[in-house]
Amino acid sequence: MLWGYAGIYRGDTGVYEGDRTLNQLRWVVQHGFKSACFPLVEMKSPARRDQVAQFVAEHDLQLTVHPPIRWFQLTPDAIRRAVDEFLADLAAYGDLLRVPIVHMSAGGVHRFLAEPCLDKQLDWLATHVAPLAQGCHQLGRPLGIENHGDYYCRDLVELCRRTPHLRIFLDTGNCYLIGEPPVPACREAASYVIGTHFKDHVVFPDPKTLTFVIKGAVLGHGHVGLGEIWRDLIVRAPNPKGLVMHWELVPPEDMPTEEAVEKSWEFIHSLPEPTP
Numbered sequence: 001m002l003w004g005y006a007g008i009y010r011g012d013t014g015v016y017e018g019d020r021t022l023n024q025l026r027w028v029v030q031h032g033f034k035s036a037c038f039p040l041v042e043m044k045s046p047a048r049r050d051q052v053a054q055f056v057a058e059h060d061l062q063l064t065v066h067p068p069i070r071w072f073q074l075t076p077d078a079i080r081r082a083v084d085e086f087l088a089d090l091a092a093y094g095d096l097l098r099v100p101i102v103h104m105s106a107g108g109v110h111r112f113l114a115e116p117c118l119d120k121q122l123d124w125l126a127t128h129v130a131p132l133a134q135g136c137h138q139l140g141r142p143l144g145i146e147n148h149g150d151y152y153c154r155d156l157v158e159l160c161r162r163t164p165h166l167r168i169f170l171d172t173g174n175c176y177l178i179g180e181p182p183v184p185a186c187r188e189a190a191s192y193v194i195g196t197h198f199k200d201h202v203v204f205p206d207p208k209t210l211t212f213v214i215k216g217a218v219l220g221h222g223h224v225g226l227g228e229i230w231r232d233l234i235v236r237a238p239n240p241k242g243l244v245m246h247w248e249l250v251p252p253e254d255m256p257t258e259e260a261v262e263k264s265w266e267f268i269h270s271l272p273e274p275t276p
Contacts, residue, residue: 001240001241001242001243001245001274002034002035002062002100002242002243002244002245003032003033003034003035003245003246003247003268004028004033004034004035004036004037004062004064004244004245004246004247005027005028005031005033005035005036005246005247005249006036006037006197006246006247006248007248007249008248008249008250009024009027010251010257012256012257012258013027013257014027015027021038021039021042022051022052022055024036025038025052025055025059025061028061029059029061031261032265033247034060034061034062035061035062035063035064035100035244035246036061036063036064036246037063037064037065037066037103037246038052038063038064038065038097039065039066040065040066040067040086040089040090040093040097041068041089043089043092043093043096043097044089049093049096052096052097053096053097056096056097056098061098062097062098062099062100062244063097063098063099064099064100064101064102064103064195064244064246065090065094065097065099065102066102066103066104066105067082067083067086067102067104067132068086069082069083069086069104069132070107070108071106071107071108071124071125071128071129072106072107072108072109072116072121072124073107073108076128079128080128080131083128083131083132083135086132087132087135087136087139090102090135090136090139090141091139094139094141099141100141100195100242100244101141101142101143101144101169101194101195101244102136102141102142102143102144103143103144103145103146103169103195104129104132104143104144104145104146104169105145105146105148105150106121106125106145106148106150106151107148107150109121109150110149110150110151110178111150111151111152111155111178118155122155122158122159122162125145125159125163126159126162126163129143129145129159129163129166130163130164130166133163133164133165133166134164134165136165137164137165142165142167142194143165143166143167144166144167144168144169144170144192144193144194144195145159145160145166145167145168145169146168146169146170146171146174146197147168147170147171147174147175147178147185147189148171148174149174149177149178150178151178152178152180152185153168153170153175153180153185153186153188153189154185154188154189156168156189156192157188157189157192160192167192167193167194167238168189168192168193168194169193169194169195169196169197170186170189170190170193170195170196170197170233171196171197171199171248172186172196172197172198172199172200172224172226172229173197173199173200173201173214173224173248173250174197174199175224176201176203176212176214176224177214179212182224182225182229183225183228183229183232186229186232186233187229187232187236190232190233190235190236190237191236191237191238192238193233193236193237193238193243194237194238194239194242194243194244195243195244195245195246196233196243196244196245196246197246197247197248198219198226198245198246198247198248199219199224199247199248199249199250200217200218200219200220200221200222200223200224200226200250201214201215201216201217201222201223201224201250202214202215202216202217202221202222202223203215203222203223215252215253216250216251216252216253217250217251217252218249218251218252218255218260218263218264218267219247219249219263219264219267219268220264220267220268220270221263221267226267227271230271230272231272234272234273234274234275240274241274247264249261249264
């Protein structure tokens, strides 16, 4: 089990003065995490590469990476070039960053569009993500697609069934963003999950504006049902002990980040361990 931090970095975290990327990694280490997401492109600078690689080694980190590919804005040839470039960089720098998994999102579309409709979107992704999923698999760094407020979990399950070696990077809070009850949605996805944005929210309907309001919450103190989702994951995930669990902490507006982190760790430490 690898616990990491994906965000958010509010002003009171103090990461924005100077080298933001390294400041974020320092904050991650100071708060007991062993993983974060890192922009792979930064490794193309030799000086930066040495600096980051040394930091990763000194602090026993494992950094995830995200391919910056615009899946629905590029031509097939441009997508293939972008995939090849990303895989070449992953092969060159993956060991230095100790990358456990790669995670991606579709970007720029959602299941409710009339054109391209959902079926066409899934067809496109199944075709063009397949080489990336295969390449990541061959490098021993599996690829997971995130439910990024664009697809239901069941849509991504269908995509995984059609795309060899593709898995799911589960965002527990984004279920609410698209109108899914989180616990059953996450349960449906669990057998494909390799990592998460572990996130909580408090929610309520606003009849005056006809909206569903989503607010921040300490992990385990909101309405997402993280405890139940966790129990599903440690039973149903393909490799429960290998899950990459990145917090995406959105604290209540009136709560300092440090307090939210402390309370969230209390919840995490209360969770049962995966069984062999």
